[in-house]
Amino acid sequence: MLSNTFAMVAIIFVINIVYVSFNTIRMILTLKGYRYYAASLSMVEVLVYVLGLGLVINNLDQIQNLIAYALGYGSGVIIGMKIEEKLALGYITVNVITAELEKDLPNYLRNRGYGVTHWTAHGRKGERLMMEILTPRRNEFDLIDAVKSYDPVAFIVSQEPKSFRGGFWVKSIRKSMRP
Known part of the structure; x- marks a missing residue:
């Protein structure tokens, strides 16, 4: 499945959205004093990050993977902010x-x-x-x-x-x- 270019781009894009959304939520939890929730979320966050980054690094010759990574990162920031607004902690x-x-x-x-x-x-x-x-x-x-x-x-x-x-x-x- 990962040999299919479109599937690879989609997976990298989604993984980065998940990673950056988790990162945003973890930062908010940390700032608001929810240290144990933040620490637990960070363990999942780093697994997702390593998986996504590994896919990109193993295929650096494919520019579309880098673009998917960057677009996923930007989208993740927006989605993370929307999730934080819905959680409305504090x-x-x-x-x-x-x-x-x-x-x-x-x-x-x-x-x-x-x-x-x-x-x-x-x-x-x-x-x-x-x-x-x-x-x-x-x-x-x-x-x-x-x-x-x-x-x-x-x-x-x-x-x-x-x-x-x-x-x-x-x-x-x-x-x-x-x-």
């Missing part, structure tokens, strides 16, 4: 600034299960309601949609916190982050 902090002081947006969000800390801030055009909301990453777009339904022009910034200390969320976060 938590985000969303900062919201709105001029809608009269609306009860903090309680609306709390009733939807979000942890909200809010205060009055002062901006260029007067008082604003400032909120800081911690949520699992998988809920980010639902949270943003909920805020936009109250204030379509609210200023919204999200970022990924590195560590957590104190607050009512900490116990549940630590439990969910254990491998």
Whole structure:
């Protein structure tokens, strides 16, 4: 089967997609502190890598194999990123600034299960309601949609916190982050 040029190109392409997707996911797991999952995935990753690279090196005279390897690598980056988006590991902090002081947006969000800390801030055009909301990453777009339904022009910034200390969320976060 490997003597067929098309089959060889397809196998190299697919192997590299798998390898780079695993590599991307392993990196995310490592950065988020899931060290045992990352280590386990890396064992499979290196096997796939050696297999794909071996196929290319054993057939260096075939330019289509090198092209398949490069295309598979690029495709793997995109697919790995898509997989990571679907996994949505970790938590985000969303900062919201709105001029809608009269609306009860903090309680609306709390009733939807979000942890909200809010205060009055002062901006260029007067008082604003400032909120800081911690949520699992998988809920980010639902949270943003909920805020936009109250204030379509609210200023919204999200970022990924590195560590957590104190607050009512900490116990549940630590439990969910254990491998």
